[in-house]
Amino acid sequence: MSSNFRRFAFWTTSALLAAAAIYAGAWFLIARQVETLSEQWIETQRRQGWTVSYQPMQVRGFPSWPQIELKDVQVAAPLSDGGWVWTAETATVVPLSLDLTQFSVLTPGRQTFRAPGQDGAPWTITAFTAVTKLGLDSRRQLQSTDLTFGDLELLDPGGLPVFGAARLNVALGLADGPSSPDMPYARFVAAADAIRLAADTRPFSRSIPALRLDVDMLGAMTPGRLSDALDDWREDGGTLEVRRFLLDWPPLRIDADGTLALDQDLQPIAAFSTRISGFNETLDALVADGRVSAGDAQSATLILNLLAQRPDDGGAPEIAVPVSVQDRRLSVGPIEVMDVPEVRWD
Secondary structure, three states: OHHHHHHHHHHHHHHHHHHHHHHHHHHHHHHHHHHHHHHHHHHHHHHHHOOOOOOEEEEOOOOOOEEEEEEEEEEEHHHHHHHOOOEEEEEEEEEOOOOOOOEEEEOOEEEEEEEEOOOOOOOEEEEEEEEEEEEEEOOOOEEEEEEEEEEEEEEEEOOEEEEEEEEEEEEEEEOOOOOOOOOOOOOEEEEEEEEEOOOOOOOOOOOOEEEEEEEEEOOOOOOOOOOHHHHHHHHOOOOEEEEEEEEOOEEEEEEEEEEEEEEEEEEEEEEEEEEEHHHHHHHHHHHHOOOOOHHHHHHHHHHHHHHEEEEOOOOEEEEEEEEEOOOOOOEEOOOOOOOOOOOOOO
């Protein structure tokens, strides 16, 4: 019995060692392939005018899936693609396919971004977690991206906080083929929780519990200076078809869908179907802050409450009403409520 057991243990150990050797050999072959494809892809971008710099590439991850680790990363787009510049302290590339058409990039810590045409200091992003998933087509052109940040903080070029969120997810998918007037050029989805705003948002608080946005963009956006790109997009009939917009900003809650475009001055014009609750408290706050006159608020309150319905669960009254923006005036139903601040794109 002991002899049989020793033979069994010997062959079992030999098989395990052989399996481990085969796995290790396969891992290093895959790691080498991933490293080679990464270097080839980076060189291709450089030949196309992109600037890509980093400390010597490291392949890590054994015994898990191979990962490419980069330090002091900088990517600068050519002017034809916007001329923006992005940097990161560290970036870990995790391939999701052997041909590197699907991969994730982990960039926790500090990142910077200089927008097209921006001089001076860049914008700064810090995040405890930062995961970007990228999808490329067979020509290695970007087709989809999905960014998720945890404990995010955005600082302006002067180093002052602008925006923060406990969680932010942004996903963009481009059309597979040329855009047409009735076919989305891009699908954009965003969701944020526990938003923190640095700007004065009176009469509302600087905290927004939840924000959701699901948009189809009709019409292609050309690279370049933002205002010029937006003007070309508008001239080409570009619109945003908002599948859903949800804003939970107590006491106000808006759930809407509709269409958004730009006028000749590149100011938003919009038409939405909305479900609104918390409007009484919101109007009271606007009056207290001097944004709306007491007479206008009283008229709006009377009309809105006549149109409102109380949910079966006994929640706050809710109104289904069209909301529009035209000539920088916000209207709820037939009532003009307030001026809309001018949007400056550059």
